Structures are given as structure tokens and as C-alpha cells.
Amino acid sequence: xxxxxxxxxxxxxxxxxxxxxxxxxxxxxxxxxxxxxxxxxxxxxxxxxxxxxxxxxxxxxxxxxxxxxxxxxxxxxxxxxxxxxxxxxxxxxxxxxxxxxxxxxxxxxxxxxxxxxxxxxxxxxxxxxxxxxxxxxxxxxxxxxxxxxxxxxxxxxxxxxxxxxxxxxxxxxxxxxxxxxxxxxxxxxxxxxxxxxxxxxxxxxxxxxxxxxxxxxxxxxxxxxxxxxxxxxxxxx
Amino acid sequence: xxxxxxxxxxxxxxxxxxxxxxxxxxxxxxxxxxxxxxxxxxxxxxxxxxxxxxxxxxxxxxxxxxxxxxxxxxxxxxxxxxxxxxxxxxxxxxxxxxxxxxxxxxxxxxxxxxxxxxxxxxxxxxxxxxxxxxxxxxxxxxxxxxxxxxxxxxxxxxxxxxxxxxxxxxxxxxxxxxxxxxxxxxxxxxxxxxxxxxxxxxxxxxxxxxxxxxxxxxxxxxxxxxxxxxxxxxxxx
Numbered sequence: 001x002x003x004x005x006x007x008x009x010x011x012x013x014x015x016x017x018x019x020x021x022x023x024x025x026x027x028x029x030x031x032x033x034x035x036x037x038x039x040x041x042x043x044x045x046x047x048x049x050x051x052x053x054x055x056x057x058x059x060x061x062x063x064x065x066x067x068x069x070x071x072x073x074x075x076x077x078x079x080x081x082x083x084x085x086x087x088x089x090x091x092x093x094x095x096x097x098x099x100x101x102x103x104x105x106x107x108x109x110x111x112x113x114x115x116x117x118x119x120x121x122x123x124x125x126x127x128x129x130x131x132x133x134x135x136x137x138x139x140x141x142x143x144x145x146x147x148x149x150x151x152x153x154x155x156x157x158x159x160x161x162x163x164x165x166x167x168x169x170x171x172x173x174x175x176x177x178x179x180x181x182x183x184x185x186x187x188x189x190x191x192x193x194x195x196x197x198x199x200x201x202x203x204x205x206x207x208x209x210x211x212x213x214x215x216x217x218x219x220x221x222x223x224x225x226x227x228x229x230x231x232x233x234x235x236x237x
Numbered sequence: 238x239x240x241x242x243x244x245x246x247x248x249x250x251x252x253x254x255x256x257x258x259x260x261x262x263x264x265x266x267x268x269x270x271x272x273x274x275x276x277x278x279x280x281x282x283x284x285x286x287x288x289x290x291x292x293x294x295x296x297x298x299x300x301x302x303x304x305x306x307x308x309x310x311x312x313x314x315x316x317x318x319x320x321x322x323x324x325x326x327x328x329x330x331x332x333x334x335x336x337x338x339x340x341x342x343x344x345x346x347x348x349x350x351x352x353x354x355x356x357x358x359x360x361x362x363x364x365x366x367x368x369x370x371x372x373x374x375x376x377x378x379x380x381x382x383x384x385x386x387x388x389x390x391x392x393x394x395x396x397x398x399x400x401x402x403x404x405x406x407x408x409x410x411x412x413x414x415x416x417x418x419x420x421x422x423x424x425x426x427x428x429x430x431x432x433x434x435x436x437x438x439x440x441x442x443x444x445x446x447x448x449x450x451x452x453x454x455x456x457x458x459x460x461x462x463x464x465x466x467x468x469x470x471x472x473x474x
Contacts, residue, residue, distance in 0.1 A: 194430070
């Protein structure tokens with residue numbers, strides 16, 4: 001649970017320098033952005049070379065988890081414990097001003113900092129794998145064909161306690177700009193949303209099976225971020 | 238223009254290790270993923286600390302450009318020329334298998350590697366700023382209130398020639414898994430798409446203005462990635 005009022009320390013690495021009025025450091029703002037997404041991008045360094053890898057993430061309190069094969073470069077590298085920066089961002093709209101300079105986008109972004117470690121203890125790993133399913137599809141884990149020891153071994157999970165983080169967001173319409181007012185060009189916002197489509201059942205179901213309560217939160221036409229936010233609330237409730 | 242058959246060199250940093258059959262190195266595959274998005278995530282290193290910053294990007298041939306204020310940390314850091322890894326990813330669907338192990342997502346991701354430099358020459362910077370508008374909104378730049386020298390100075394643009402890159406994608410339904418077949422749980426794919434919404438005109442337009450041909454590619458209900466792909470074709474045609 002997020003305790004109201006909790007904030008991350010402001011450090012040189014998470015301080016919002018550009019447009020600081022758009023930044024915030026409270027846990028609730030950062031969590032809301034993380035929880036509305038399924039994918040994050042993780043930055044890490046290997047021999048001075050930065051890598052940016054997209055992967056599935058989920059959260060339990062201040063612990064962020066993300067997925068990767070135990071064979072992949074990121075997992076092998078992070079296995080020793082390494083600084084990482086997972087970031088989640090949402091594009092919410094194209095903001096079309098009357099000047100090039102004031103064009104922008106509406107967005108929400110959370111940058112997190114910490115030291116990433118592989119989850120290697122088998123019990124902890126099983127807990128994490130269950131979380132990876134249950135956080136998105138409540139009740140599904142126990143309905144699935146049970147996991148094997150070999151599968152647990154072959155799945156890589158990384159855990160990182162969020163040490164500091166920042167949230168940054170822009171919302172609303174075209175900002176007021178005295179030097180632009182009256183310029184005769186269309187101005188406004190074109191919203192962007194991530195939508196859930198109609199499901200495509202696997203043709204290899206021997207008999208028709210109900211979609212199941214675990215998927216009821218993904219209605220066709222629904223907004224993915226809203227579904228994921230509600231599901232996180234169920235998971236951490 | 239992309240020349241058919243061009244491929245990036247395969248190097249230790251871009252070689253796809255995990256699920257190599259999902260990887261490709263041809264320019265066309267990488268460009269298609271970059272061009273279908275407005276936002277990328279850029280990884281860079283500052284004193285050993287990795288950062289992952291979301292920003293607007295656009296492409297001209299093998300040059301990738303991204304936006305940032307000249308005041309921001311990323312721009313100041315990259316000003317000296319620094320290794321960077323911009324990545325673009327698209328979430329296309331949730332793949333719900335009959336076992337936890339085979340759950341996955343459909344996605345497209347492109348990771349690019351190179352040395353990032355700020356665009357500082359004023360003529361080159363004006364070209365880049367024009368590109369930042371025209372690539373997304375063809376014909377709009379000249380219709381806007383003209384840019385000032387101060388605005389050009391205040392806008393940071395980073396350019397990076399793509400030295401090597403990889404594309405990785407998963408498409409299709411639940412993969413065949415003999416050990417899972419017949420397990421009585423719903424399986425299938427829930428597609429995800431990024432959609433354009435109905436525009437919200439700025440209330441400060443003195444008289445009604447037409448939305449303009451530059452925005453005709455963003456129809457309400459349309460798929461953003463498709464619009465951006467077509468617009469890139471117009472821009473680089």
C-alpha cells in the first residue's frame with residue numbers, strides 16, 4: 001500500500017531540471033504511472049555502453065520486478081547487482097500550438113533508480129512468477145497448467161527496490177503564449193489512448209471455454225491503462 | 238530512403254541473444270518500428286549511472302533525431318558526444334497461454350546504437366526543428382508563427398547516426414506447446430492498439446479555423462502507428 005504523503009528523496013539523479021513544475025516525487029504519483037503500464041524500458045550499463053531494453057514490469061510496494069530470460073544479457077549483467085533505471089511513459093496527446101516552439105505532447109513519465117538484483121531463491125522466484133501472472137490476470141495462475149522446476153529455473157526475474165524516482169507529466173490544452181495569440185492556424189490537442197481490442201481465442205481450445213473472470217478487466221474498447229490501474233489495486237489491495 | 242536489402246552489422250551490442258529467431262538486422266525492419274512511434278526511450282550513462290529518458294524522436298535516413306531542452310541533463314551530457322541507445326517499442330497484444338511459462342506479449346521493438354551529438358550549427362538546427370514539425374504535421378511549419386533566434390537557441394536537438402541496431406518482434410497467437418494442449422483454460426490473444434481520439438480545439442481561436450491538411454492524417458479512431466508510418470513516408474518520400 002502507498003502511504004499518503006510518502007515522497008522519494010530528491011537527489012542529483014532524480015531531480016527534475018527541465019520544466020521542474022511538471023515534476024513530482026511523491027510515491028503515489030510515481031506508482032500511478034508505473035501501474036498504468038505493462039511495459040517499461042530499463043537502462044543499464046555494460047562496459048560503458050548504455051542499453052535500453054523494453055520488458056514487462058510489475059510492482060509490489062516499493063519493489064519493482066521485471067522479466068527476462070536467465071539467458072539474456074540484461075539478466076546476466078544485473079545478476080551481480082547493478083544500477084538500473086526503469087522508466088515508464090505514456091503518450092496522452094499531441095499538443096499543437098500556434099508556434100513550433102510551443103508544440104509539445106501530453107504525457108506521463110516515471111523514472112526510477114535503484115540497484116537491480118536477480119531473484120534467485122526458488123521460493124522467492126515462485127512468488128515473483130505468480131505475481132507476474134496474478135498482477136495482470138487475477139486468479140489465473142492456479143487455473144494454468146502448473147509450472148515445473150525447469151520452467152522456474154529458465155525464467156529470469158529482476159527485482160529492484162525504488163531508491164528514488166520522479167514523475168513528470170503534462171496535461172491540458174495549448175498553453176497561453178502572448179506572442180502566438182491570434183496567429184491564424186488551427187491549434188488544439190489530439191488525444192491518444194491505448195485501447196484493448198476484441199480477443200482472438202486460441203483455435204486449439206478443444207471445446208469452447210469461458211474467457212474467465214481473470215480477463216473481465218480487459219473489455220474490448222476499454223482503455224488499457226485504466227484496466228491495469230484497477231488490476232494493480234486488486235493485486236495490492 | 239531505405240535501400241532494400243541493407244542490413245546493420247551484427248556486433249556484440251546489437252546481437253539478439255534471447256529468442257534470436259525473433260530478431261532481425263535489416264534497415265527496413267528497424268525503420269518500420271521507429272517510424273510507427275512518436276516517443277522513444279534513450280539510455281545514456283552519466284558517471285556510471287544509467288538514465289532512461291523518454292523523448293520525441295524522428296528519423297531522416299540513418300540519422301535519428303530527438304528533442305530536449307538545451308538546459309536538460311541529457312542534452313548537456315551528450316553535448317560532448319556520448320554513446321546512446323534509443324529504443325522504440327510497441328505493445329501489440331497480451332498472449333495468454335495455458336501455462337505461466339508460455340504467457341507473453343506481442344510486441345515490436347527496435348534498439349539503436351551510436352554516438353549522440355547535439356545539433357548546434359544554426360542552419361542545421363533550423364533544418365532539424367523544421368523536421369520535428371514537418372515529419373509529424375506536413376506543411377504546418379510554414380503556417381506557424383515564425384521561430385525566433387532565441388527559440389532556436391533554447392531548443393535542444395540531438396542527432397545520432399545509427400551505427401548498428403536490431404529489431405525484435407513477436408506476432409501471432411498462442412504458440413504450440415505439447416505439454417499444455419488440452420489444459421482447460423481460456424487461451425488467446427487480447428490485442429492492444431494506440432488510437433487517435435477526437436481533437437480538442439484550443440478555445441482561444443478567435444474565429445473557427447479549419448483543422449488543416451497537416452492534421453488530416455490523424456482521424457479520430459485511427460491507429461497512431463499507421464498514421465505516423467504514412468507521415469514518415471511523406472516526409473522521406
